[in-house]
Amino acid sequence: MSVSLLEIKDLTVGFPAEQGILKAVDRVSLKMEEGKTFCLVGESGSGKSVTSLSIMRLIDYDGGDILSGEIFFHGEDLVQKSQEEMIKLRGYKLAMIFQEPMSALNPVFTVGDQIAEAVMLHQKKGKKEAWQDAIEMLRLVGIPAPEVRARQYPHELSGGMCQRVVIAMALVCKPEVLIADEPTTALDVTVQAQILDLLRQLKAELNMAILLITHDMGVAAEVADQIAVMYAGVIVEEGTVEQVFSHPCHPYTLGLLKSIPGYESERGKDLYAIPGNIPSLAQLPQGCRFHPRCVPAREKCRLEEPVPHDLGSGHVVKCWLSEGAERAEKRSPDLPADMNQGEVNGGKEVRTL
Numbered sequence: 001m002s003v004s005l006l007e008i009k010d011l012t013v014g015f016p017a018e019q020g021i022l023k024a025v026d027r028v029s030l031k032m033e034e035g036k037t038f039c040l041v042g043e044s045g046s047g048k049s050v051t052s053l054s055i056m057r058l059i060d061y062d063g064g065d066i067l068s069g070e071i072f073f074h075g076e077d078l079v080q081k082s083q084e085e086m087i088k089l090r091g092y093k094l095a096m097i098f099q100e101p102m103s104a105l106n107p108v109f110t111v112g113d114q115i116a117e118a119v120m121l122h123q124k125k126g127k128k129e130a131w132q133d134a135i136e137m138l139r140l141v142g143i144p145a146p147e148v149r150a151r152q153y154p155h156e157l158s159g160g161m162c163q164r165v166v167i168a169m170a171l172v173c174k175p176e177v178l179i180a181d182e183p184t185t186a187l188d189v190t191v192q193a194q195i196l197d198l199l200r201q202l203k204a205e206l207n208m209a210i211l212l213i214t215h216d217m218g219v220a221a222e223v224a225d226q227i228a229v230m231y232a233g234v235i236v237e238e239g240t241v242e243q244v245f246s247h248p249c250h251p252y253t254l255g256l257l258k259s260i261p262g263y264e265s266e267r268g269k270d271l272y273a274i275p276g277n278i279p280s281l282a283q284l285p286q287g288c289r290f291h292p293r294c295v296p297a298r299e300k301c302r303l304e305e306p307v308p309h310d311l312g313s314g315h316v317v318k319c320w321l322s323e324g325a326e327r328a329e330k331r332s333p334d335l336p337a338d339m340n341q342g343e344v345n346g347g348k349e350v351r352t353l
Contacts, residue, residue, distance in 0.1 A: 004072075005209045006032040006055070006177050011069035013047075013054050015281075022281035024050040024064070026233040032177065035203060037210040039224035039241075041217060041256065045278045047233040048213045049099065052179045055211070056096050057086045073177070092122035095175035097183040101162035104169075105154040111165045112138075112150025115172050122173050137168040142194050160191060167195060174206050181213045196223055217260050221245055229253045232278055232289040239315035249317040251294045288320065296321060 011028045014021040025047045032038045040048045053059040055071055057078060071078040073094065078086070090096075098104040106114060115134035119125050125133070131150070138146035141164040154162055167183060180199070184192040200223065203210055214220055220227055221241060228238040229252060237250040248254040255274040276293035279285055288306050291297040298320070306318040 004031045005034045005074070006211075007070075007072045008051075008055070009070045009072070011051070011054060011071065012067045013050055013059060013064050014067045015064050017282065019282045021065075021067070023067070024233055024281060025054065027069070028230075028233075028235055030228055030235070030238070032209040032211055033226075034176075034209055035207040036225040037199075037203065037212055037223050039212045039214065039220040039227045040230055041214055041220050041227060042230035043215060043256075043274075043278055045232075046230040048230055049181055051230075052096065052181050052211065052213055055179060056090055056094060057081070057083065058090075058096075088122075091118045091169075091175075092173050093175055094177050094179070095170040095173065096179040097167050097170045097181060099182040099185060101159065101166045102154065104166050105162060107154055110151050110153055111157070111162075115150075115165070115169050118169060118173055133172055134168070137172045138165070140198060141165075141168045141171075142191055142198075143168075160188065164191070164195070167198075171198075171202060174202070175208065176206075177209045177211070178203075179211045179213070182215075183212070184219070192219075199223070217256050229256065232284060233281070234289060234318065236290065236319065237317045239311075240313075243313070243315040247315070249311060249315070249322045250290075250319045251296060251321065252290050255293075288318075 008028060008030050011025055012023055013025040014023045016022075028047070028051060030038065030040075040051065042048055050059065050064065053062060054064070054066055055078065059066065060083065066079050069079065073089075078089075105111065112131060112134045115137060116127065116130035119130035119133045120127060123130075135146045135150050138150055143149050143161060143164055149157065149161070154165070157165065163183070163185070170178060170180075178199070183199075184195050196219070199210060202208060212220070212223060224241045226238070227241055227244045228235045229244070229250065230236070231252050237244065237248070237253045244253060245257065248257055252274070255272070258272040259274065261271060274293055275295075279289065279292070285292055285302075287303050288294070288297070288301045291301040294301065300320050304320070306320050308316050308318050309322055310316050311322065
């Protein structure tokens, strides 16, 4: 039976501004299980990175405040822990791969020293043994001549190599929970595949839970067990990878999927793009936050915020257009024909990448 290793309950995170407190994350809940990959997807500005920084309690250093909610790890609420207590967990039980490698690395220390530091701090190993662990981890993440690279400084490495160093730093102590914020952004396709394979291998070996943050639905489809779609600070749809990709029930989810090359696009034609932009936190629309960009939106969408609707088997959607659905396979009659297209197989709508 799967165990909830980390659970977020009604997390709300805000940033002070002239207009008041701007809520970048609003009442978000999710569960991460041992040995599973939970993928948080959405456009830039959806609140994905703020959620991850809040779990690590690094949001405290970024000008943000956890206004309410709980973050349970092994049954203990991380929100109530001091920064001194969090230092003992970060890089050891909880680790994070940051999106910007150059800002995550210290320019005045060699990359080998920075990786070995975590080993000496959390595993109480000597410098020589920690240095060997650092070299081996650089080798595992695909850096050639790791003995040489370990003695170099961040500015001597390419952006892609720096990203791999950051990944090595996060994995060297074999954490129970790994948060990966766009971990393959700076890597070419070949290395990206290698890194994803490495994450899968370590997840299986360590029974590690991974929170993968990405805007790439293709990556999510390849590695995720569970997916949550985030928009303007709220989760609008959540389910297994099969549920979300085969039966997307929120118009935003479907828009993200339609933007994937080859999903519904034809060669030589423009890719689909969701109209409009994510709203400013200072000017969030009334009702459903997605309704200004939603083609089938109706009056209720503009006036009332949708409530979570369980479509069965853990597939949850916040959308008035799915109201009254009894099964995940059924599509609300309010959706227009172009959002109901799909191959019918045994009475079930099937979508394939």
